[in-house]
Amino acid sequence: MSTKLDFKGNWNEVKGKLKQKYGELTDDDLVFSEGKEEELLGRLQQKTGKAKEQLREEISKL
Numbered sequence: 001m002s003t004k005l006d007f008k009g010n011w012n013e014v015k016g017k018l019k020q021k022y023g024e025l026t027d028d029d030l031v032f033s034e035g036k037e038e039e040l041l042g043r044l045q046q047k048t049g050k051a052k053e054q055l056r057e058e059i060s061k062l
Contacts, residue, residue: 005037006060017062022048 007014015030022044029043041052048055 005032005040005056007062009062014059014062018044018059024048 011032015027015032018030019025024047025044029047030040032040038052041055044050044055045052050058
């Protein structure tokens with residue numbers, strides 16, 4: 001299992017797409033910094049109810 005988030009493009013684009021898909025997400029939920037992937041996925045997991053692996057896969061497709 002990879003702890004590294006894999007996403008195409010820059011984080012601001014990905015963040016915008018996630019906010020469109022999940023209207024309940026805020027900028028605070030989507031704060032991303034190097035080495036803090038698990039923290040970010042944890043916040044997204046709480047808000048969306050999805051498993052971390054599902055979220056990781058979804059983000060990689062954005």
